[in-house]
Amino acid sequence: MEAQKVNYLSEINELLCTVKNDPSLAGQVTEQSNFIEDFGIDSLDIVDFMLELESQFDIEVDFDAFDFDNLTSAKRLVEYIRSHSVTEA
Amino acid sequence: MQGHVYWAHLDPEASWNCANNLSLPSPMGAKSALHLALLDEMFVPARSEDIALTMTPKCQALHEYHISLGGHYRIQSVFDSAEAWLAENTPSWPNVFSLIAQSSESYCHFSKVNVLLSSHFQTPYAYLSNAPTASEQTLPDLKAVQFANSKSTITQLCQHMEIPCAGIVIDQDKDLHKLHELDYPYVLKEAFGVSGKGAYLVKESRITERLQRHFHKQIDSGKHGGLIAQPWLDIEIDFSSQWCIDGDGEIRFLGLCQVVNSGFRFAGIDLSCSALMHTIERSHYFEHVRLLLSALFKHGYFGPVCVDSAILKDGTVYPVIEVNARESMGSIAMRWQQKLSLNGPIRLRQYDVQYQSAIQLEDILSKLSKQGTLFEEGAADGVVPLTTASLLLPTDSNLAKGRWVQLECGAQSSEYYREALSLCLSEVGASLL
Numbered sequence: 001m002e003a004q005k006v007n008y009l010s011e012i013n014e015l016l017c018t019v020k021n022d023p024s025l026a027g028q029v030t031e032q033s034n035f036i037e038d039f040g041i042d043s044l045d046i047v048d049f050m051l052e053l054e055s056q057f058d059i060e061v062d063f064d065a066f067d068f069d070n071l072t073s074a075k076r077l078v079e080y081i082r083s084h085s086v087t088e089a
Numbered sequence: 090m091q092g093h094v095y096w097a098h099l100d101p102e103a104s105w106n107c108a109n110n111l112s113l114p115s116p117m118g119a120k121s122a123l124h125l126a127l128l129d130e131m132f133v134p135a136r137s138e139d140i141a142l143t144m145t146p147k148c149q150a151l152h153e154y155h156i157s158l159g160g161h162y163r164i165q166s167v168f169d170s171a172e173a174w175l176a177e178n179t180p181s182w183p184n185v186f187s188l189i190a191q192s193s194e195s196y197c198h199f200s201k202v203n204v205l206l207s208s209h210f211q212t213p214y215a216y217l218s219n220a221p222t223a224s225e226q227t228l229p230d231l232k233a234v235q236f237a238n239s240k241s242t243i244t245q246l247c248q249h250m251e252i253p254c255a256g257i258v259i260d261q262d263k264d265l266h267k268l269h270e271l272d273y274p275y276v277l278k279e280a281f282g283v284s285g286k287g288a289y290l291v292k293e294s295r296i297t298e299r300l301q302r303h304f305h306k307q308i309d310s311g312k313h314g315g316l317i318a319q320p321w322l323d324i325e326i327d328f329s330s331q332w333c334i335d336g337d338g339e340i341r342f343l344g345l346c347q348v349v350n351s352g353f354r355f356a357g358i359d360l361s362c363s364a365l366m367h368t369i370e371r372s373h374y375f376e377h378v379r380l381l382l383s384a385l386f387k388h389g390y391f392g393p394v395c396v397d398s399a400i401l402k403d404g405t406v407y408p409v410i411e412v413n414a415r416e417s418m419g420s421i422a423m424r425w426q427q428k429l430s431l432n433g434p435i436r437l438r439q440y441d442v443q444y445q446s447a448i449q450l451e452d453i454l455s456k457l458s459k460q461g462t463l464f465e466e467g468a469a470d471g472v473v474p475l476t477t478a479s480l481l482l483p484t485d486s487n488l489a490k491g492r493w494v495q496l497e498c499g500a501q502s503s504e505y506y507r508e509a510l511s512l513c514l515s516e517v518g519a520s521l522l
Contacts, residue, residue, distance in 0.1 A: 040522065043286040044353055047114050051299060063114035063303060064310075 008057075008078045015052045019045055031075040041071065053077075059084040092139040092163065094205055097132035097214030098182035099125050101415060102281040104217055105235050110315025111259065111307050112279055113289050114300070124479035124491045126181050127171075131476045131494055132214050132416065133424050137161035139212075142205060143478075144182070145171045150450045151477055157466055158429045158473065165205065167198050171482050186219040215415035216392065227336065233389030237414035239280040240317050246384055247409050252377045254409045259316035262308050268297050268318055280315040283413075288353050290321070322407060326400040328365055330374075331420045332382060334391040340382045342375070346419040348397070349438075357503070358422045358437040365400070372406035374398070381409060390414055425475060425496055433470075436497040440507070443490055444519035448480045456513040462506065470499020472506050480519070490522070 013029040016039060025039060035041045041049055050061055059081060070080045098104070130147045133155075134140065139162050141147065146166040167185060168174040180188070189203045206221040213220065218231035229237075236242050240256075247254030257267050268275075268291075277300065279287035291297055304316070327348040333341045345366055349357040369375070378396050385394070395417035397410045422437040457463035457472065464471030472495045479491030493514075497506050511521045 043115065044288075047289050050114060051296060054299070055295075060302075061114075062306070064112075064307065 008081060009074060011056055012053070012074065012077065015049065015056060016041075019049045019052060029074050031073070031078075033074040035071045035074070035077070037072075046071070053081065057081045057085055091209060092136065093134065094140045094142050094209045094211045095132055095134040095213075096142040096182065096206075096211065096220075097129040097416070098217055099128055099214065100181070100283075101215035101217060102238065102283050102287070104183050105231075105238055106279075106281040107235075107315065109312050110280055111304055111312050112315070113277060113282075113287065114303055115286070123179055126179065127478040127482075128476050128492060128494065129182075129214070130478055131421050133160065133421070133428050133475075134162040134212070135424065135428070137163075139163065140165050140205070140209070142166070142202065144168060144180075144185075145174050145478055148450050148477055148481060150454060151474060154454060154474070155429075158464070159466075160425075160428050162428075165201075167202055169198070171478070173198075175482070183217060183219065186217060186221070189221060190219055229390050229392060233385075234414060236388045237385045237390040237394070237412060239315075240278050240282070240411060241280045241315060243381075243409065243412045244317050247381060250380055250384065252381055252409060253407060256317045256319040258314075259304070259318060260314045262305065265301050265304055268301065269294070271318055272320065274321045276319045276321060278317050278319065280317070290353075291318075319410075322399060322410070323402045324399045324407075325402045325404075326365065327397070328362065328369075328399065329395050329397050329417065329419045330378060331417065331423060332378070332394040332396065334382055334386050334394060336391050338383075338386045338391070340379055340386075343420065344423050345369075346422065348419070355418065355439070357439060358419050360422055360426060360435040360437075361433075368400060369398075369406050372408075374406050374408050377408040381412070385412075385414065393417075393420060395419055421475075422496065425473070429473065429496075431473075431496070431498050433499060436503060437475075437494065438497060438503055438507070439492055439494045440510070441490060441522040442480055442493050442514060442519055443522055444480055444514075444517075445489065446518065447483050448477070448514075448517055448519055450474075450477050450481065452517055453477075453513055456516060457509070460509055460513070462509040462513075464496075464498050470501060472497050472510070493521075 009029050013026060016029060017023055017025045020039060054061055070076045126144055130141065130143045141162055141164050143166045145168050147164045152164060185199055185202060189199050203221050207223055209223060210226050216228055216234050222228055241258045244254055244256045244258055259265060274290050274292045277289045277291055282288050327350050328345060329348050330345050331343040333343060335341065345362045347359040347362055347365060349359065382394060392414065393416045395413040399407045399410055401407055418437060426435050454463060458465065462471055464473045475494045475496060477493065480493065497503060514520060
């Protein structure tokens with residue numbers, strides 16, 4: 001279970017580096033990370049970030065229902081992905 | 090003559106938007122930055138007898154500094170302190186006006202606002218339909234304001250009048266397939282989107298298909314309209330022109346400014362545009378824009394207008410990218426230039442600032458002055474801070490990010506002034522983002 005979480009975080013971290021176009025963010029995401037405050041994900045980045053998450057984890061987000069607070073903690077985001085992932089269900 | 094009351098709600102598009110409009114993916118609860126509400130002090134009144142009505146009190150040190158440069162005007166605020174504003178859950182101007190309409194007399198600061206706006210002519214940054222108004226003042230109605238600000242209606246209007254303005258309006262389910270006809274990349278915009286939100290650059294068909302599913306879902310739930318798709322423009326220079334449509338329909342050109350953008354993000358304004366003016370005067374620019382503004386007046390709108398335009402890399406003058414029927418950062422820069430009688434090259438720049446504890450503005454002004462960077466009476470150049478309220482909040486309010494906006498006067502580069510500001514802020518534990 002722990003290894004699985006580490007993989008999620010690592011893959012999310014890679015997406016973050018791509019969306020922010022900032023390789024120095026590699027290895028920065030922890031369970032406590034707040035994507036908004038810690039990495040400056042703003043309203044322009046959010047859509048790219050979410051669409052990349054969808055593609056990477058084979059999920060489809062209902063944007064009109066997605067809770068913004070899921071981006072305030074990497075742990076919460078991983079839980080969201082796992083609960084919406086076909087392979088995890 | 091009685092002074093006018095100036096007040097500014099800097100996020101009016103959210104109030105003008107129709108809940109039924111289609112919207113781009115945006116996670117629920119993603120709110121506009123709270124510090125926007127505190128930037129209202131940038132909207133400077135023209136005359137010394139005019140009153141700037143702000144949400145929280147303007148910092149006395151900043152006000153005295155502006156007065157030292159000749160920027161006299163009266164100040165009044167809805168709340169007596171930033172703490173009082175925070176304690177009442179940081180209401181915005183629409184919230185304040187709703188509470189006034191509900192006759193919440195228990196909030197004496199709201200009744201003060203009601204009395205002030207009902208007894209003076211007002212000059213708002215943008216019209217809000219629920220703002221109290223003096224009986225002798227007529228303001229455009231909400232429908233006219235929405236018409237003039239909607240990217241969908243402006244696109245259709247321009248195309249009807251043969252004013253160059255490429256784009257397709259996405260209104261219903263059957264329009265969604267048109268997205269596949271566009272070359273990549275293209276830009277999807279919400280009817281009432283603004284810089285930083287409500288616009289998205291679509292780079293590949295995979296994303297088009299995903300967004301179509303998103304919009305189909307919204308249409309199934311009863312939403313429609315409110316989107317446009319524009320081709321990606323190969324822009325050399327972004328610029329905007331500032332106008333006023335008077336109540337009798339006269340259209341006055343107020344000025345031109347070059348807009349500095351970073352992607353979709355607004356970064357600043359350059360007011361010295363003589364070469365730009367020369368270029369657009371040789372095109373049909375003014376003819377096209379006047380035609381458009383006449384049409385807006387016929388639809389009931391009068392008041393300030395900012396037209397966003399561009400010169401493309403091939404030299405084409407592209408007259409209408411967007412219309413903002415309100416004041417703008419360009420008009421704010423021009424108002425300050427006039428207020429302080431500034432000459433020479435003038436630029437406006439804004440920076441997000443991260444801070445750990447409330448900044449003492451006196452310290453920053455003093456540090457900038459010692460550096461020789463602060464514009465002072467008799468100086469040839471320097472920076473004029475315009476707003477600092479969002480940096481003065483206690484950080485236990487969970488607001489550690491604010492915005493610094495300054496005018497830059499003189500020949501030094503923006504990079505030079507940015508570096509100087511960064512140095513001063515670092516000495517008080519704050520940093521530019």
